[in-house]
Structures are given as C-alpha cells and as structure tokens.
Amino acid sequence: MSTNYPFDDQFPLTNYPYSSRSWGLNVDSDTKKNYNFVGFKPKSRLQASELNEIQEIFAMQNTLNLNMIREWFNEINGTTCDGPAWNGATPLFPKSHPSGGTFEALVGYTYTGTGGITLTFNEGWYLITLDSGIKQWIYLNSEKNTNIVPTSTVQYYSGLSFSSDYIDCTEDTSLLDNSSGSPSQSICGADRYQINFTTAGITGVTGFNEGTFQKVVKFTLTGSTLSVSYINGLTI
Numbered sequence: 001m002s003t004n005y006p007f008d009d010q011f012p013l014t015n016y017p018y019s020s021r022s023w024g025l026n027v028d029s030d031t032k033k034n035y036n037f038v039g040f041k042p043k044s045r046l047q048a049s050e051l052n053e054i055q056e057i058f059a060m061q062n063t064l065n066l067n068m069i070r071e072w073f074n075e076i077n078g079t080t081c082d083g084p085a086w087n088g089a090t091p092l093f094p095k096s097h098p099s100g101g102t103f104e105a106l107v108g109y110t111y112t113g114t115g116g117i118t119l120t121f122n123e124g125w126y127l128i129t130l131d132s133g134i135k136q137w138i139y140l141n142s143e144k145n146t147n148i149v150p151t152s153t154v155q156y157y158s159g160l161s162f163s164s165d166y167i168d169c170t171e172d173t174s175l176l177d178n179s180s181g182s183p184s185q186s187i188c189g190a191d192r193y194q195i196n197f198t199t200a201g202i203t204g205v206t207g208f209n210e211g212t213f214q215k216v217v218k219f220t221l222t223g224s225t226l227s228v229s230y231i232n233g234l235t236i
Contacts (some may be wrong), residue, residue: 004028006098007060007063010024011023011027011056017179018048018049019048019178020049020052020053020056021035021053021175022056022057024174026060027060031141033172033192034194034196035057036057036061036136036137037193038054038057038190039166039192041190041191045177046190047177047179047189047190049189061136064092065127067092067098068093068127069084071093071098072093075094075095076232076234079233080233081230081232081233084127084232086215087129087215088215089127089129089159089215090127090230091106091121091127091216092106092124092127092137093105094107094230094234106121107121107122107216107236108120108122109217109219111226116150117148117219117226118146119145119146119147119158119200120144121143121160123143124139126138126140126160128160128162130195138195138196138197140160140197141196144160146199146200146201146202147202150226152223154220154221155204155219155220156202156220157204157205157215157218157231158201158215158217159200159216159217160213160214160216161199161201161212161214162196162212162214163196163198164193164194164196165193165194166193167192167193168191170188175192176189177189201213215231217229217230218231
C-alpha cells in the first residue's frame with residue numbers, strides 16, 4: 001500500500017523557476033527521502049530553490065501536525081487517555097485509515113498464544129522525538145514487523161528505531177544546483193539532514209536507547225489476556 005495521504009497534489013513552489021524539491025523528494029516518490037532540514041555550509045552557493053524548500057518543509061510538517069490532532073482527538077474524546085505526541089513515535093492516525101476503503105491502519109497486531117504477539121507497523125507518517133527534544137514527521141517507507149512470546153505480567157514496549165545522516169550532492173545528485181531547471185553537475189548546494197526508520201523492535205521497560213528507539217505501543221500478558229495500547233493509553 002502506498003499513499004501520499006494527507007497530501008493530494010504537488011506543493012505550490014514545486015514548478016520552475018521556484019523548483020522546491022520538497023514534493024518530489026519527501027512526498028511524491030516511491031521511497032520518501034525524509035530530508036527534514038536544509039544545512040547551509042560556509043562558502044557554499046545559496047540556491048533560491050532551497051529557500052523555497054524550507055518554506056514547504058515547514059508547511060508540510062505543520063499540515064501533518066494538524067491532521068494528527070484531528071484524528072487522535074476524534075478517538076480520545078471522552079476517554080481518560082493522554083494526547084498524542086508522546087516521547088516516542090506517534091502514528092499520524094490511531095486506528096482506521098481516514099481514506100477508508102482498502103487502506104490499512106498504521107499499527108496493528110496479531111496474537112496466537114503459543115506463537116506470541118506480532119506487531120506490524122505499516123507504511124506511513126510517524127512523529128518521532130529526536131535527542132534534542134525536537135519532534136519531526138518521518139515516513140516509514142515499508143512495513144516492519146516484530147514478534148515475541150511474552151512472559152506473563154511483564155510490560156513490554158514495541159516501536160521503531162531510526163538512524164540519521166547528513167547527505168550532500170556527492171551522495172544525492174538531485175541536490176546539485178537546479179536554478180537552470182535541472183541539476184548542474186558543477187555546483188553543490190546545501191546538505192540535507194536525513195532521518196530514516198531502520199527496524200521494528202520489542203523491549204522491556206529498561207535496557208533500550210531512548211535516543212533511537214521510539215516507543216509506539218505497550219502490552220502486557222496477564223494470564224491468557226493480552227492488553228495492547230498506545231503509549232498514551234488508547235487501546236488498539
């Protein structure tokens with residue numbers, strides 16, 4: 001399943017001569033690159049398209065924030081659950097896909113007793129928390145699963161890990177100067193700060209890296225009853 005939800009069409013500054021790369025690199029591609037920051041270096045040429053890209057990154061992140069607030073508060077209204085955006089990763093919507101039809105929920109699980117619990121994190125947007133405390137929307141480009149046979153009365157967390165890197169034009173030639181309408185092979189622009197999900201995992205209450213392991217759900221087996229909820233307490 002692949003979708004650009006909640007975005008329907010290219011961003012306002014995509015076309016030449018504005019040439020922002022946000023739509024093409026971060027939304028309308030089979031593999032989203034998750035370039036969340038534009039890093040300007042001393043003595044590097046400033047591209048007008050990069051200033052336009054910064055505006056669209058901000059607008060994209062803000063749009064995702066507003067959609068998250070709407071979808072989550074529709075679910076938790078009238079409950080005692082906390083809000084979204086906890087210290088971990090929050091899926092854009094908590095349960096069924098807002099588009100309906102055959103689109104899948106972002107988070108699900110199966111439990112077979114002797115086979116244990118399998119958590120599934122589907123392709124889509126998740127709000128993560130960086131070491132700095134800054135929160136950023138990252139697109140999970142492919143489904144990730146993780147499984148465990150839980151021990152009774154032990155609380156577990158399941159979530160996603162991520163890695164980050166600085167990308168320059170030698171690693172991604174689409175970052176070359178595009179002021180002529182196509183990348184110039186001789187002029188580098190700014191770097192990009194890229195964040196990508198790496199693996200899904202399960203851990204106990206302690207022993208995980210808060211900086212890279214992003215808690216999404218928690219679960220406990222009590223006797224034969226398995227309780228699974230998001231970190232804010234909303235039952236899945």
